Amino acid sequence: MSSDHIDSAQRIIYLLSKKLKHPLSKEEEEEIQSWKKISSKNEKLFQELTTGPSVRFLLKELQKYNVERSIDRLKHQMVRHHTKRRWSYYVVAASIILAIGLGALMSRYHDSFYELYRNDIQPGQYVAQLTLPDGSSIALDSMQIGETASRNGMVITKSGNGKISCNYSASGIDQPETNQPPNFNTISTPLGGEYQVILPDGSTVWLNANSTLKFPSQFQKSERYIELIGEGYFEIKNNDHAPFKVAVNKQIITVLGTKFNVLAYHEEDIIRTTLLEGAIKISTSKSNHILKPGQEARVHKDSEHMEVFPGDINEAIAWKNGYFIFNNENIKTIMQKVSRWYNVEVVYEGDVNEIAVGGMFSKTKSLQKLLKSFQSTGQIRYKIIGRRVIIMPE
Numbered sequence: 001m002s003s004d005h006i007d008s009a010q011r012i013i014y015l016l017s018k019k020l021k022h023p024l025s026k027e028e029e030e031e032i033q034s035w036k037k038i039s040s041k042n043e044k045l046f047q048e049l050t051t052g053p054s055v056r057f058l059l060k061e062l063q064k065y066n067v068e069r070s071i072d073r074l075k076h077q078m079v080r081h082h083t084k085r086r087w088s089y090y091v092v093a094a095s096i097i098l099a100i101g102l103g104a105l106m107s108r109y110h111d112s113f114y115e116l117y118r119n120d121i122q123p124g125q126y127v128a129q130l131t132l133p134d135g136s137s138i139a140l141d142s143m144q145i146g147e148t149a150s151r152n153g154m155v156i157t158k159s160g161n162g163k164i165s166c167n168y169s170a171s172g173i174d175q176p177e178t179n180q181p182p183n184f185n186t187i188s189t190p191l192g193g194e195y196q197v198i199l200p201d202g203s204t205v206w207l208n209a210n211s212t213l214k215f216p217s218q219f220q221k222s223e224r225y226i227e228l229i230g231e232g233y234f235e236i237k238n239n240d241h242a243p244f245k246v247a248v249n250k251q252i253i254t255v256l257g258t259k260f261n262v263l264a265y266h267e268e269d270i271i272r273t274t275l276l277e278g279a280i281k282i283s284t285s286k287s288n289h290i291l292k293p294g295q296e297a298r299v300h301k302d303s304e305h306m307e308v309f310p311g312d313i314n315e316a317i318a319w320k321n322g323y324f325i326f327n328n329e330n331i332k333t334i335m336q337k338v339s340r341w342y343n344v345e346v347v348y349e350g351d352v353n354e355i356a357v358g359g360m361f362s363k364t365k366s367l368q369k370l371l372k373s374f375q376s377t378g379q380i381r382y383k384i385i386g387r388r389v390i391i392m393p394e
Contacts, residue, residue, distance in 0.1 A: 011035075012046065044120065044366070121367040121387065124209055124341045127193030130156065130164070133183035133217060140164050140187070140195060153217055154185065154200075165198040168218055184214045189230070192343030194319075199226075203244065206233040206320045209340040210265070233261045233320045236278075248273075251299050254281040260291075261316040267336070271299045274316035282306065319363070324370075328358040331380060335391060342367045344384075349392045355379045 012035055015028055024032075036046050131137045132152050143149070143158040150156075157165040166185070189195050189207045197205045199215055201224055207213055211230025219225075219242065227247045236244045238257025246253040248264045248271055258278025264271040273282060274296045281290050282297050284304040291297055296311030318325040319337075326334050334357055335346045341363060357374055365373075371382045371389070383390040 121342050121344060121384065123363055123365065123367070124192035124194060124343070126195055128164070128187055128189045128195035128197075128207065130166075131186040131188070133185065141193075152183075163196040163198065166215075167200050183217045184227075185217060186212060186214050188212045190343070191340055199224075201239065201242075201244075202237040204235045208232065208319050209343075228262055228264060230265055231261070231263045231319070233259075233317055235259045249299075249301055250284060250304055252283045254283065261320075263316075265340075269301055271301065272316075273297045273299075274311040274313060276313055276317070318360070322363050324361045324363060326358050326361075328356045331355040331357060331374070331391060334374075335389070338367075338370065339389075343387065345388045347388060347390055349390055352380065352391055352393050355393060 012032060015024060015032055032046070036043050126141055128140045129137050130140055132154070134152055136151065138149060138151070138156065140156075140158065143156075143164075145158055148155060148157045153168060155165075155167045157167075159165060164187075187195065187197055187207065189209055189211050191210045194209055194211075195207050197207065197213065199205065201219055203224075205213055205226075208231035211228070211232060213232060214227040216225065221242060224239070224242050224244045225247065226245070229248075234246070234255070236255045236258055240256065244255040244257075246255070246262065248262055251271060253260070253262065253273060256278065258280055259276040260278075260280055261274045261276070262271070263273075273280070273291065275291045275293050277293055279290055279292065281288060282299070284299060284306060286304045287306050289297060289306055289308060291308065294311055294313065296309050296316070298307045298309065299305070312325075312327065315325040315327060319341075324334075324337065331352050332348070338344075339346050344367065357377060357379070359373070361370055361373055367384065367389070371384075374380055375382060375394075379394050381392045381394055383392075
């Protein structure tokens, strides 16, 4: 961090600590607002200083020091420098206050203060790539809202909220159905990305981070078949003549019209399917089961053994609604989900196997703020080095 950044940050700390005791002047309030607008880093630091519990405590501690008395002692030194008095006055005052009141406190909170600039990692975004059967690709996030692209018998339209609509062109609709295997389009989200897709039949799929959805350029009349790797939430349009089928690893989910969530990442040992509405049939080489609303099916990948439990719908689709929900989950399980959304590597120092965390957390928070929430439980500590997160027991 440059000395200019540190000086300006000290200045804002001074103003905010002063504000805890007395209202600021109009000019001082405008100075804070102008400083916030200079950069996104300034905005983040301001939010941390005004909402972050650790730094808020730091500012309150400053009230123990007689700020005004320190300033009074400086006034007579400023008279000879009238034209620069205001700026010099505050810089020197802030420096004295920091020397007296912030020295020990800044060293205590050094990591959290400077990591706001150096190591904070922002949440994921609406990012995805569409790969067409001919191998060409479109970066969906680079399309403008309202933009339409026509490729290989498909029309791709970008609407608001990171939503992409895929439909057949007139030439695609007119093509007769053949016995040839369909050509598949692939939509992939990276680590730190998610996307919403409207399929040609009007069904909607929300893709979580690091997920892949394959669907044909044209659905067959007898069935609508797609493939999923990763996690997706589905709202399927009913069609009694063409059941919707989702291939996930070694299982097939057959749908008529319903809402459900599927979690099936490569690194997960169990495929979890949670039904919100309607009915679905889950089939493996060893068993079939019709799931009812509110139930969750768990299929073990290696054995294909299936178990059915009461599901937690809110937890299952929290990611789609912009949240993490953890029901007293092990920290390693939690960080596996966190790592996908923030695109980070997670390593552990010490034994964290017995540490569990619960609660609801916004996915719009920076990684720093999310981890501070975990740390506030008194069970873990953490470090962020580049895109590596180190988790340690408290």
